[in-house]
Every structure is written in C-alpha cells, then in structure tokens.
Amino acid sequence: MPSSRPLELEALTPRYMAWYRFTRNPTAIIGAAMVLSVILLAILAPLIVPYPEHVGAAVNFRARHAAPDLTYWLGTDKVGRDILTRVIFGFRVSLLLVVGVLAVAVPLGAALGLAAGYFGGWTERLITGLTNVMLAIPPLVMALAVGNVLEPNLVNAMIAITLLWWTWHARLVYRVSKSIAAEDFVEAARLAGASHWHILTREILPNCISVISVKTTLDAAFVILFGATLSFLGLGVKPPTPDLGSMVADGRQFLPEMWWGVLAPGFAIFYATLGFNLLGDGLRDMFDVEV
Amino acid sequence: MQENYLYTFAKRIAGFVGVLFVLSLMIFVLARVVPGDPARIALGPSASQEQVDAMRMEMGLDRPLLEQYVTYATNALQGDLGRSLISGRAVSTEIASLLPATLELVLVTVILMALLAIPLGVITARYRNTWIDNTGRLFSIVGVTMPSFLFAILLQLFAAYFLTDWPIIGRIDHSLAAPTGPTGLLLVDSLVHGRFDVFLDALQRILFPALALAMSGIGQITRITRSAMIENQRRDHVLTLQSFGVPDRVIVFRYLLKLSSIAPLTIMGLEFASLIGNAFVVELVFSWGGFASYGLNAILQKDLNAVMGVVLLSGLFFIVANIAIDIILLMLDPRLRLKEAR
Numbered sequence: 001m002p003s004s005r006p007l008e009l010e011a012l013t014p015r016y017m018a019w020y021r022f023t024r025n026p027t028a029i030i031g032a033a034m035v036l037s038v039i040l041l042a043i044l045a046p047l048i049v050p051y052p053e054h055v056g057a058a059v060n061f062r063a064r065h066a067a068p069d070l071t072y073w074l075g076t077d078k079v080g081r082d083i084l085t086r087v088i089f090g091f092r093v094s095l096l097l098v099v100g101v102l103a104v105a106v107p108l109g110a111a112l113g114l115a116a117g118y119f120g121g122w123t124e125r126l127i128t129g130l131t132n133v134m135l136a137i138p139p140l141v142m143a144l145a146v147g148n149v150l151e152p153n154l155v156n157a158m159i160a161i162t163l164l165w166w167t168w169h170a171r172l173v174y175r176v177s178k179s180i181a182a183e184d185f186v187e188a189a190r191l192a193g194a195s196h197w198h199i200l201t202r203e204i205l206p207n208c209i210s211v212i213s214v215k216t217t218l219d220a221a222f223v224i225l226f227g228a229t230l231s232f233l234g235l236g237v238k239p240p241t242p243d244l245g246s247m248v249a250d251g252r253q254f255l256p257e258m259w260w261g262v263l264a265p266g267f268a269i270f271y272a273t274l275g276f277n278l279l280g281d282g283l284r285d286m287f288d289v290e291v
Numbered sequence: 292m293q294e295n296y297l298y299t300f301a302k303r304i305a306g307f308v309g310v311l312f313v314l315s316l317m318i319f320v321l322a323r324v325v326p327g328d329p330a331r332i333a334l335g336p337s338a339s340q341e342q343v344d345a346m347r348m349e350m351g352l353d354r355p356l357l358e359q360y361v362t363y364a365t366n367a368l369q370g371d372l373g374r375s376l377i378s379g380r381a382v383s384t385e386i387a388s389l390l391p392a393t394l395e396l397v398l399v400t401v402i403l404m405a406l407l408a409i410p411l412g413v414i415t416a417r418y419r420n421t422w423i424d425n426t427g428r429l430f431s432i433v434g435v436t437m438p439s440f441l442f443a444i445l446l447q448l449f450a451a452y453f454l455t456d457w458p459i460i461g462r463i464d465h466s467l468a469a470p471t472g473p474t475g476l477l478l479v480d481s482l483v484h485g486r487f488d489v490f491l492d493a494l495q496r497i498l499f500p501a502l503a504l505a506m507s508g509i510g511q512i513t514r515i516t517r518s519a520m521i522e523n524q525r526r527d528h529v530l531t532l533q534s535f536g537v538p539d540r541v542i543v544f545r546y547l548l549k550l551s552s553i554a555p556l557t558i559m560g561l562e563f564a565s566l567i568g569n570a571f572v573v574e575l576v577f578s579w580g581g582f583a584s585y586g587l588n589a590i591l592q593k594d595l596n597a598v599m600g601v602v603l604l605s606g607l608f609f610i611v612a613n614i615a616i617d618i619i620l621l622m623l624d625p626r627l628r629l630k631e632a633r
Binding site: 135139140142145149234262263267269278 | 437439452568575590598606
C-alpha cells in the first residue's frame with residue numbers, strides 16, 4: 001500500500017484501492033477534467049456560445065478573417081463566423097460520432113470476443129481469422145472507401161468506422177476471456193449445471209469489464225481523431241454544420257496568414273483526444289490491466 | 292536451423308495469402324453491391340442507356356458475381372487491376388508510377404521512427420521517473436493523440452514563419468532536372484547519378500512529411516521500448532552482468548537493446564496499417580503526389596477499379612512489412628526460432 005497516512009482496514013476494498021490510485025494520479029485527474037469540460041461544452045453549447053447565429057450558414061462579411069481579439073476570441077472564418085462558437089458546436093459532432101460508433105462496436109466486439117474465447121473450436125478460428133483480416137486493412141483507407149461509396153455524411157462515416165472498430169475489442173476481449181474461461185470458477189459453474197449464457201454473462205463478462213472500459217475510453221480519443229481525419233479529407237459532415245475536421249480543411253486554404261482558422265479547431269481536436277487518452281491511461285493504472 | 296526458417300515462413304505466408312484472399316473478396320463484393328454503376332461512372336451522366344449497357348457487357352458486369360471475381364482475381368495475380376473508370380488507363384500502370392514517391396516517404400518515416408523512438412525509449416528508461424522521463428512521456432502522448440494533419444500543418448506553419456527558405460510543397464524543385472531511374476526513389480537515384488543538389492533538395496522536402504507521418508509511431512514505440520527496457524533490466528542475466536561489473540553502456544547496447552527491440556518491432560508491424568492511412572493525409576497536406584494521393588482521388592471520384600487496387604495494394608503493403616518484421620524478429624530472437632522448431 002503506497003500510503004503514508006494510516007487507513008482503516010475495512011476501507012481497503014479493491015474498489016477503494018482503485019479509486020485511491022486514480023485520485024493520486026495527476027494526469028488521470030487532468031484527463032477526467034478535460035473530458036468533462038468537452039462533454040459539458042457540447043451539451044451546453046447553445047447556452048454558452050457567444051454567437052449562436054453563427055452555427056449555421058450565416059454570413060458576416062464585415063468581420064471576415066478577423067484575427068482573435070476581445071470580440072471574437074478565436075477569430076472568424078472566411079465568411080466572418082465566430083470560430084469559438086463553431087468549435088464548441090464542433091465538439092457535439094465529435095461526441096456524437098464517438099457515441100454512435102462505440103455504442104455498436106464495443107458490444108459487438110465484446111460479444112464476439114467472449115464467444116471466441118469461451119467456445120473455442122471453429123467459433124474461435126472463424127472470429128480470430130476475421131479479425132486478422134480486418135487488421136491488415138489500413139482503417140482509414142477502408143473507412144474512406146466505404147464512406148464515399150455510400151454517400152459521405154456523418155451517419156455513413158459512423159458506419160464505416162464501426163465496421164472496422166469492433167475487431168479491436170473482439171481481439172482484446174478474446175484474449176481476456178480465453179484465459180478466464182480456463183479458470184477453476186468457470187469450471188465449477190459448469191459443473192454446477194450453469195448454462196452457457198449464465199457463464200458468459202455472469203462469470204466471464206464481469207472480469208472483462210475493466211479491460212473493456214479502459215479500451216473504450218482510449219478508443220473515444222481515436223474515434224474523434226479518426227472522424228476528424230475523415231472530415232478533413234472531405235468525407236464528413238455536410239456544411240454548414242460545424243465540424244472540427246472540415247474547419248481545419250477550410251482554414252488551410254488561407255494559410256499561413258490566417259493561422260487561427262486552422263489552429264483553433266485543430267487544437268480543439270487535440271484537446272479532446274488528449275483528454276480521453278489521459279483519462280484512459282489513468283483508468284488503466286487504476287484497474288491495473290493491460291490493454 | 293535453415294529448414295525451420297523455411298517451414299515457419301511457409302506457414303506465415305500461407306496465412307498472409309489467406310488474409311489477402313479474404314480482403315480481395317471483401318473489397319470486390321463491396322465495390323459491386325454498392326449503389327453506383329461502374330459503367331455509368333466511366334461514361335459520365337450524359338451517356339445514353341444503350342451505351343452504358345454496352346459498357347457493362349464490355350466490363351463483364353452482366354456476368355454472375357462469382358465469375359466476375361474469378362476473372363478479377365486471376366487478372367490481379369498477373370498484375371492487371373483493370374482500367375481506371377476516370378482516365379481509362381490501367382490502374383496498375385498508374386499506381387506503379389506513383390508508388391516510388393510513397394515508398395520513399397514510408398522508408399524515410401520508418402528510419403526516422405527507429406532513429407528517434409528507440410534512443411528516446413532507452414533514455415527515458417535509463418532516467419525513469421525523473422523530469423527527463425516525464426518530458427518523454429508527455430512527448431509520446433502528444434505524438435499519439437495529435438492528428439497527423441494538424442502536426443503536418445504546424446510543421447508547414449513553422450517553416451512559413453521561421454524557415455522561409457525551406458521548401459514545404461512537393462517532392463522536388465521542378466527547375467532541377469531530377470535524374471530518373473534506376474529505383475524511382477529520388478534520394479537514391481540522385482546519389483547514383485552524383486547529383487548532390489537534387490539529393491539535398493529532396494532530403495529537405497521529405498523531412499517534414501516524414502516527421503509528420505512518424506509522430507504517432509514515435510510516441511508508441513518510445514513507450515514500448517521504455518517499458519521493455521525496464522522489464523528486461525530485472526532479468527537474471529542482466530543482474531548477473533551488473534554484478535560482474537560490466538559497464539552500463541555495454542549492458543544496454545549489447546544485451547538489453549536487442550532483447551528490448553522485440554516488442555517495439557512487433558508494434559511497428561501493426562502500426563503499418565495506420566501509417567498507410569495517415570499517408571493519405573500527409574501526402575495531401577504536402578502535395579506529395581504519391582500512391583496515397585492517388586487513392587484519395589480515386590475514392591473521391593468513385594473510381595471503383597482504382598479504389599479496389601488501392602485497398603488491395605495497401606493490404607499487400609501491410610503484409611509485406613509484417614513478413615519483413617517477422618524475419619527480423621526471427622534473426623533477433625533465438626527463443627522464437629526454438630519455439631517454431633518444436
């Protein structure tokens with residue numbers, strides 16, 4: 001126990017220890033705060049942005065390409081819209097993408113990974129074989145191909161990313177569930193006549209939760225990064241919806257003079273991905289798992 | 292020992308061929324079932340229905356899907372990836388002319404990764420939990436989380452404001468008559484022809500894109516090298532060497548580094564998939580004009596034949612890189628050889 005102050009013995013539950021490790025980890029706390037701030041900004045966006053009318057297709061040519069100042073804290077874009085406003089709304093699109101992708105990819109990957117690890121045999125061979133194939137495809141190339149062959153928009157970007165993302169969870173959960181399936185308590189449950197369903201959901205899955213949650217947090221960062229890259233390449237949200245990746249792409253035409261048009265949304269993406277990454281790192285230390 | 296190598300590789304390559312087969316089937320089916328008629332894309336919106344039908348016959352699109360795939364796969368094995376729907380030229384010719392640019396970029400990237408990440412990993416492990424280690428940690432987190440397009444743009448901005456003479460666009464200054472052949476890699480060809488001006492220009496231009504591309508890999512590999520070094524420091528043979536009074540320098544470079552490069556090399560192989568993906572972005576930002584730019588254009592123009600070629604070749608790229616890394620690992624790690632022999 002790495003502590004200098006005495007602790008009540010009954011307080012040393014695994015959960016308490018984990019929480020203790022988490023709160024003692026400054027980067028984890030910073031990461032949590034960053035993630036929380038992104039989520040709050042996204043939820044409260046309509047209430048807090050300085051120029052709500054600049055979210056859509058508004059034009060404000062008088063202030064076009066204004067440098068950051070007290071009126072426009074992060075400057076304005078090529079039609080004079082406030083970049084701060086659009087960045088805050090851009091977080092909404094990023095988080096929507098994260099939720100949309102992970103809500104499907106994580107359960108799907110986890111279910112397949114569980115099944116592969118527990119049942120073994122041809123189920124295992126089929127699922128691990130499939131994940132191996134998916135690993136050989138550069139994810140961005142595949143997402144670009146799928147996203148564009150279907151119509152490029154947010155939902156299709158989501159579909160394209162989801163199609164690839166489940167494999168990582170499947171691999172991870174497979175590894176954990178395979179080792180847990182060999183444990184005595186699983187054997188005991190089987191001998192006691194428990195059904196496959198019971199063993200999978202009550203004996204094995206709870207042991208995978210910490211790994212899954214760490215991976216999911218880290219993944220949030222990469223989904224944001226990935227979505228931003230797709231829209232930077234022109235395969236994301238349709239204008240005028242504010243989206244961080246396409247804002248960077250738009251601003252790039254006016255470099256190097258109008259640097260704020262690129263740096264503001266660019267660093268907003270970086271802020272969000274960094275936050276999720278630090279938080280995920282902290283959770284990893286907290287649960288003491290390898291992901 | 293020689294036979295074991297061969298057996299291992301036969302097994303590996305069989306596995307990779309399987310992967311490539313499924314990949315090609317997947318991308319083929321995807322390209323055929325999606326809305327958007329390749330014949331229509333090739334002829335444009337103004338063509339009549341009869342023309343489109345005739346084109347479909349010519350492209351074999353009226354045959355059963357399985358037959359189409361067999362034809363496609365047979366041709367692909369002979370290096371024929373069909374014709375681009377947009378330009379009408381053979382996809383394989385178009386790709387072949389652009390491949391060296393990307394190959395050169397990727398090679399320089401991998402060299403940069405190894406040159407920067409492994410020493411950084413060794414240093415951060417040596418000075419564990421000091422400010423050096425923390426700085427290294429911050430650096431690698433930034434490398435992993437920063438979008439590669441942002442990093443590429445930051446490098447360009449830096450050059451635009453502080454290194455005003457530094458060329459940041461394209462592979463080569465077009466006023467320099469760059470020598471052609473034998474490899475297509477400008478850095479190599481210029482040296483072969485003794486053109487140091489070309490070599491310097493090309494080197495200057497490739498440095499920033501390669502750095503932007505290497506960033507995320509550097510971040511990961513630094514961390515993995517570091518943890519491998521720390522883990523291996525506690526091994527018995529290392530402790531024995533230390534107790535014999537063998538200097539740290541010798542232990543690190545002669546014993547630890549070899550043992551600790553196994554994990555990062557494995558990761559580097561997996562990293563190749565995202566490296567190829569990021570090349571799409573970096574080539575765009577630096578107007579590189581390689582295989583990835585071609586792929587991006589093909590995708591944006593829905594040039595399905597070219598897209599299939601690009602995806603297949605990306606997969607092949609990944610697989611070849613991983614075979615190469617497997618070979619290096621087998622040479623590095625005698626335990627692997629023993630395991631495979633059993």
